[in-house]
Amino acid sequence: MTAVSPTTQLGTAQLTSPALPLATRTSGLVGSIIDSSTSLLESLGHPVINFAMGSPAPEAIDSADLADVASGLFTRGRTDLYGYAASEGDFALRTLLMDMLHQTDPDDSPDPAGIVITAGGMQGLDIAGKLFIEPGSLVVVESPTYTNGSAVALSYQARLLEIGMDDDGMDVDALEREIDRIGETPRMIYTVPTFQNPSGTTLSVERRRRLIELARRWGSVIVEDDPYGLLGFAGQRVPSIRSLSGRDPLVFTVRTFSKIMAPGLRVGWVDCDPSLRDLIIAAKQALDTCTNFPMQKLVAGYLSEGFMPGHLESLRSQYRSRKEAMCAALSHHLGDVAHWTDPEGGFFIWVTFDDPRVDAEELFRAGLDAGVAFIPGSAFSPTGRFGNSMRLCFASQSLADIEEGVARLGAAYRNLCAEES
Numbered sequence: 001m002t003a004v005s006p007t008t009q010l011g012t013a014q015l016t017s018p019a020l021p022l023a024t025r026t027s028g029l030v031g032s033i034i035d036s037s038t039s040l041l042e043s044l045g046h047p048v049i050n051f052a053m054g055s056p057a058p059e060a061i062d063s064a065d066l067a068d069v070a071s072g073l074f075t076r077g078r079t080d081l082y083g084y085a086a087s088e089g090d091f092a093l094r095t096l097l098m099d100m101l102h103q104t105d106p107d108d109s110p111d112p113a114g115i116v117i118t119a120g121g122m123q124g125l126d127i128a129g130k131l132f133i134e135p136g137s138l139v140v141v142e143s144p145t146y147t148n149g150s151a152v153a154l155s156y157q158a159r160l161l162e163i164g165m166d167d168d169g170m171d172v173d174a175l176e177r178e179i180d181r182i183g184e185t186p187r188m189i190y191t192v193p194t195f196q197n198p199s200g201t202t203l204s205v206e207r208r209r210r211l212i213e214l215a216r217r218w219g220s221v222i223v224e225d226d227p228y229g230l231l232g233f234a235g236q237r238v239p240s241i242r243s244l245s246g247r248d249p250l251v252f253t254v255r256t257f258s259k260i261m262a263p264g265l266r267v268g269w270v271d272c273d274p275s276l277r278d279l280i281i282a283a284k285q286a287l288d289t290c291t292n293f294p295m296q297k298l299v300a301g302y303l304s305e306g307f308m309p310g311h312l313e314s315l316r317s318q319y320r321s322r323k324e325a326m327c328a329a330l331s332h333h334l335g336d337v338a339h340w341t342d343p344e345g346g347f348f349i350w351v352t353f354d355d356p357r358v359d360a361e362e363l364f365r366a367g368l369d370a371g372v373a374f375i376p377g378s379a380f381s382p383t384g385r386f387g388n389s390m391r392l393c394f395a396s397q398s399l400a401d402i403e404e405g406v407a408r409l410g411a412a413y414r415n416l417c418a419e420e421s
Contacts, residue, residue, distance in 0.1 A: 025135075028154040049405035051392040052373040054197060054259075054347050060318055060395070061262045062302075062311050069301035074294070085293040087281045089117025089269070093300040097269060100303055104230055108243035113274035116281065119291045121227055121256035121268040125149055127283045128188075128223045128252050129156040131276065137187035140220075142170045144350070144380035144389070146197045149190050149225055160382045161186065167341075169193060169203030172210045185218035193241055195228040195346025198380045198391035202238055202344065212245045224253040230260055230312055232345035233320035242271060249273035257299055259347065260312060265295045316345075319395050323349070325402045326394040333410030347395040352377070358388040358413075366412040372405045 073081065088094070094115050101110055118124045125148070133139065135157035141150050143162035150160055161182075163175045170191060179185060189211065193203035203211070215222050224241045242253040249272075256268030270280065284290070302308065323342075326349055330340055337358075340351040353360070360376040367373060377389025394402060 025155065025157055028157055030151050030154055046371060048368065049372045049397060049401050049408065051394075051397065051405055052375050053396060054393050055263055055396050056259065056315075057318075057322075057396050057398065059398070060315060062307060062314075065305070065307045065311075066262070066298065066302060069305060069307075070298055073297055073301055081294050081297055083293065085290040085296060087284045087290050088277065089115070089291060090293065090296040090300060093117060093296045093303075094269075096300050096303040100308060101271075103309070105240070105243060107239065108247075110271050111247070111274050113277055114247075114270075114272050116270050116272075116277065116284070117291050117296060118254075118268045118270055118284070119288055120258055120263070120266045121225065121254050122148060122152075123284075123287065123291075124254035124256075124268055124270040125152045125223070125225065126155075126287075127270065127280055128221075128254065129153055129158075130283050131279055132188050132221045132223075132252075133158050134187065138184055140175060140186045140189040141382070142191055142196065142199075144198050144377060144386055144391075145190070145382075146192050146225065147379055149192070149223075150382055153188070153190060154382070158188070162381060162383060162385070165196075165199060165201060167201060169196065169201050169207055170211070172207045172214065175211075176214055179214075179218070186220045188221045188223055189215060190223045190225065191241075192225045192227075194226055194238060195231065195343050195348075197228070197346070198348050198375070198377075199350040200341045200343030200346055200348045201350075202235075203241075205238055205244070208238070208241050208244050212241065212248065212251070215250050216248070220250065222251045224251055226253055227256050227259045228346035229255070231315060231319060231347075233316040233323070235344035247273070249275065252276075260308075260315065261299065261302065265299060266292060267295050267299050319345070319347070322394040322397070322399065322402060325399045326392060326406065329403045329406035333406050334413065337413070347393050349392045349394060350377075351390050351392060352386075353388040356388050360386075360388055360390045363390070363409075363413055363416060366416050367409055370408045370412045372408040372412070374409070 094112065094117065097115060098110060098112055129152045133153060133156040137158045138161055139153045139158040140161050140163055143164050153160060163178065164171050193208065195202055211222065222241055226240060229240060240253060242251045245251045253271040255271065257265055327342060338351050338353045340349050343349065361378065364374065364376050375391045377386030378384045380386060380391065397405060
């Protein structure tokens with residue numbers, strides 16, 4: 001394989017014709033290495049065990065019950081499902097969603113006026129960027145951070161400030177020191193606080209409270225990206241930042257059905273202060289008018305039939321087993337050369353090689369040749385940090401493929417070491 005970097009192989013936004021009168025903001029359209037991995041893997045001439053994409057495994061999707069709901073909805077002659085819907089989302093879905101949220105967190109009571117249905121979590125992040133980021137705004141991100149979240153901020157011409165993490169999530173004290181040092185308060189703080197993508201770590205309750213205090217002092221918006229909060233399989237449940245803040249208007253929460261049902265549905269929601277409702281509706285009407293109405297009705301039907309609680313319990317059990325299998329495989333095949341996080345929920349394990357000279361991008365290329373894919377750590381840092389780290393998704397593969405995939409990674413690593421010695 002030609003020795004090009006994963007950012008080239010996986011795809012980034014490219015200027016194809018310098019003669020076109022492109023807007024200056026296009027320089028911030030960096031694309032998604034993660035999303036581009038799907039196209040790359042399909043182009044390869046051999047099967048690959050895919051630890052790259054943060055997606056549920058096919059067998060983790062409740063396709064049988066979804067099919068039953070769909071068969072009752074999409075009947076011949078029925079035409080009312082195919083028109084435009086309310087921009088804020090289908091009323092039935094929003095009502096059922098409120099019930100689901102109350103059941104999963106009885107201590108939190110979202111305001112129905114602050115719930116707006118979106119086209120997946122990514123549209124929620126884009127709306128947050130559109131509402132809060134000015135060109136040149138300072139936006140704080142975790143380091144490492146979810147690449148699509150930072151990409152949204154860059155697309156609105158933000159300046160990013162990376163703040164390091166440890167086992168308790170973002171180092172909030174370091175954030176305060178850095179803001180004091182530079183003398184500029186952030187417009188936005190972007191965080192994936194629960195089972196973080198890519199590290200799998202969870203921001204502690206103490207740090208959540210401190211982050212809320214700092215946001216209030218600075219007048220900064222906290223964008224809480226929470227795709228995985230319902231997928232905890234160990235430890236104590238940690239309240240959301242929005243709940244912990246007493247539903248402070250400065251907290252804007254983005255959530256999705258992609259990780260708990262199926263990503264292809266493209267249905268998510270934002271939970272925010274009701275005063276933002278009209279602005280969010282206006283933003284949606286300038287984007288897509290409304291979220292896919294047939295898929296909204298499918299999700300609503302699934303919730304109304306009562307499938308979600310049992311499905312979530314099944315997912316938690318499956319993901320616990322897969323996480324444990326991946327940790328065991330890592331211990332067997334890479335335990336003498338690397339260390340990794342041990343998440344209590346979500347999809348991801350963050351692996352760091354003990355030797356800082358290890359090049360995860362080089363290992364990425366060798367891994368593809370060996371039939372296994374992951375995302376190199378540098379993809380999760382706007383400044384290219386974490387060159388000796390990688391993100392592995394345990395949720396997307398069977399137990400057998402987890403063992404085989406990590407074995408291939410271990411073999412690829414040792415082959416590289418042998419070539420360099």
